[in-house]
Amino acid sequence: xxxxxxxxxxxxxxxxxxxxxxxxxxxxxxxxxxxxxxxxxxxxxxxxxxxxxxxxxxxxxxxxxxxxxxxxxxxxxxxxxxxxxxxxxxxxxxxxxxxxxxxxxxxxxxxxxxxxxxxxxxxxxxxxxxxxxxxxxxxxxxxxxxxxxxxxxxxxxxxxxxxxxxxxxxxxxxxxxxxxxxxx
Numbered sequence: 001x002x003x004x005x006x007x008x009x010x011x012x013x014x015x016x017x018x019x020x021x022x023x024x025x026x027x028x029x030x031x032x033x034x035x036x037x038x039x040x041x042x043x044x045x046x047x048x049x050x051x052x053x054x055x056x057x058x059x060x061x062x063x064x065x066x067x068x069x070x071x072x073x074x075x076x077x078x079x080x081x082x083x084x085x086x087x088x089x090x091x092x093x094x095x096x097x098x099x100x101x102x103x104x105x106x107x108x109x110x111x112x113x114x115x116x117x118x119x120x121x122x123x124x125x126x127x128x129x130x131x132x133x134x135x136x137x138x139x140x141x142x143x144x145x146x147x148x149x150x151x152x153x154x155x156x157x158x159x160x161x162x163x164x165x166x167x168x169x170x171x172x173x174x175x176x177x178x179x180x181x182x183x184x
Contacts, residue, residue: 003038004152005052006162010060014166017152023052032057036161053161068142070109077153078142079114085123085133088116098139100125109141 005023007016018026024042026032037050068074075095082089084096096115099105102125113135115123123131156162 003040003051003053006054006156006159006165007032008035008054008056008165009063010057012056012165014153014156015057015061015063017156020051023055026055027052030058053159054165070107070112075109075112076114078109079137079139082114082136083116083119084113084136084139085115085119087136088118090116092117094120096120096123098128098135100127103127110139113139 003020004017005020006014007018007023007026009015023032027034032052032055034050034052034055036052036054038053040051041048042051072095076093080089081091081093083093093114093116095112096119097105097107098111098113101107105111119133123133128134153166156166
């Protein structure tokens with residue numbers, strides 16, 4: 001039961017992504033309504049039912065607006081696990097300072113990018129001009145702050161059922177890529 005389930009607030013706002021076990025518990029406690037199901041079926045002693053994919057809470061949960069934190073996972077998600085110098089896509093990436101720390105580069109959204117090990121070794125602590133590198137996309141702080149984590153949001157944007165419930169942000173490369181792939 002490793003499937004993930006999108007949890008919506010009573011006003012259909014995305015709140016969280018939980019595991020299947022938690023979603024089934026919420027169903028049997030009567031705390032959620034199932035909006036969409038997976039194609040999988042679970043068999044119990046009392047019968048069988050479809051596994052949920054999207055659930056909505058019956059009672060509204062008030063949450064403060066989340067803060068988008070700068071972290072390795074957020075940088076990887078923002079750059080779609082793609083080296084911003086050569087375009088190599090992998091899960092084996094590092095974080096690179098575009099302007100090296102020794103040259104006054106800060107650890108900020110605008111100065112950190114995903115980088116493959118080969119490019120990171122070649123660049124080292126040199127400037128982009130010195131190694132003749134160009135960025136595939138300028139790094140910047142995402143304009144959106146989803147209630148669910150950035151990585152979960154970008155993964156969810158690839159799920160055709162979940163996409164109907166996730167807000168659309170113009171500067172999300174993974175969401176655009178998922179929509180483009182579906183059209184092809």
